[in-house]
Amino acid sequence: MTALVTSAIPRLARGVRLRHDEARGQWVLLAPERVLNPDPVAVEILKKVDGVRSIDIIIDELASAFTVDRERVATDVDAFLAGLKEKGIVTLAAVTVGDAAS
Amino acid sequence: MNVVAQPLAQPLARPAPPAPYGMLAELTHRCPLQCPYCSNPVDLDRRTVELDTQTWLRVFSEAAKLGVLQVHLSGGEPTARRDLESMIRHCVEVGLYTNLITAGVGVTPERLAAISDAGVDHVQLSFQGASVEVTDKVSNFRGAHERKLAVAREVRRLGLPLTINSVVHRANIHQIPDFIQLALELGAGRIEIAHSQYYGWALRNRGALMPTRDQVFWALDVVEEARARLKGQLTIDAVVPDYYAKYPKPCMNGWGRQSLNVTPSGKVLPCHAAETIPGLDFWNVREHGLSDIWLNAPSFNAFRGTDWMPDLCKSCERKEKDWGGCRCQAMAIAGDAAATDPACHKSPLHAHLLALAEADAAGGEVAYDYRRYVVPDRAN
16 A cells, blocks of 8 residues: 655645644644644654655664654655645655656 | 721623734835725824834734734735835834735835845735726726736745735626636635625625625535535635624633733724724723733723623624624614624514615625725814
8 A cells, every 4th residue: 555655755745834833832844824733643753754854764764763663654654644734735856766666 | 887898799700811922014005005994983083193113112022922913014005004024013013913914016136135135934915806907996996806917926936925815795706616617827826705894884884795695505515515626625614794694703712811902103902903993992002002902901801802882792502602702893884882782683673684684785786985085174
């Protein structure tokens, strides 16, 4: 079911910002005319979506930080980012064209 | 013991309201367009009474501290303010998400680039029609449509997310499919199909603007179909036409509940049209901090929550869904801002509201009373 090429580098689309909302003590994802409240797992993923780290690196870092099985993290991250990509909240930049397996 | 009994008899202090999410900053009422449904008040602020840059910057800082997350930089035409870029930069610095709401007339590519560089997050561009003829007629500005197309393309070229905003009424409601097509062609990620709301200028022009019931229901079907078809490609948000509705709109998602509105001269309002309600005391940012206004201004507390409601609303299971509908509409139609919104089918004035709409819709060709500065009649 892996939909995304994991060597790709995700970044938040222009017009989308992740920030900590001090007044309400929560993280929010700000988008055109929308305020989204990501759950704690989503926040940990989103914090690493910086336009530098690849999906592979994000998975590695989360798996080691939370000592969770890498396969499980990979499934969650993939599903989450694929959903955000479909909504236009995240864009993906391919690094190595040769990696684009189907 | 009367002295003691008096305070004890008063209700307990209400809990502090939650922080607002959004702030509409009406930077100026100046605008090259003259749309007959403009949401600005009939008595427009002139340039001489506009807040200066420093005051706006302070207001933005206070808004961020209060908990506001998104600022909508609007007008009038916000680009008429030469200090717009410095305001955007300041908003970015204090963590506010900035949404520029522009008519896109008189905005050069250089200006757009400067606005983009300042860090604006999103641009919302109005289209009064989906064709040259309709846009130019409704806005009363020849050449407006072509200029808007150019601005839309420039916004996308700069990589900024774009929303197309179209206010619909009798002269353009048939163009809804064309508006959606236009949004797709221009690469917008979002379109607002906003049925004209009848306050201020639009109330003056209701006879020229009101569509028929059949047109409105056709429009709702078109939007629903397009929404399903374009899921994932184009977000379609609709502002519903409430004269033909069964339930009232949850106006502002509740009075003084999620957002506030600062006028060019610094008055802070719970909504665009709040000044149409006589007797409300609006505090000004020149004299009060924004947090003080949000928490304590009598105008914000007047219709906050559900305590103010008439029994008809208070006993309704939808009271925290509709929030009693719209106070300004209750004022305009029932002559009482604390009445049930006549758009609600439970209101004794519901049939009256529908009759007003049907009579206006049958009115045929009516000339627009275009938005403009009107000299107040002081002669009496």
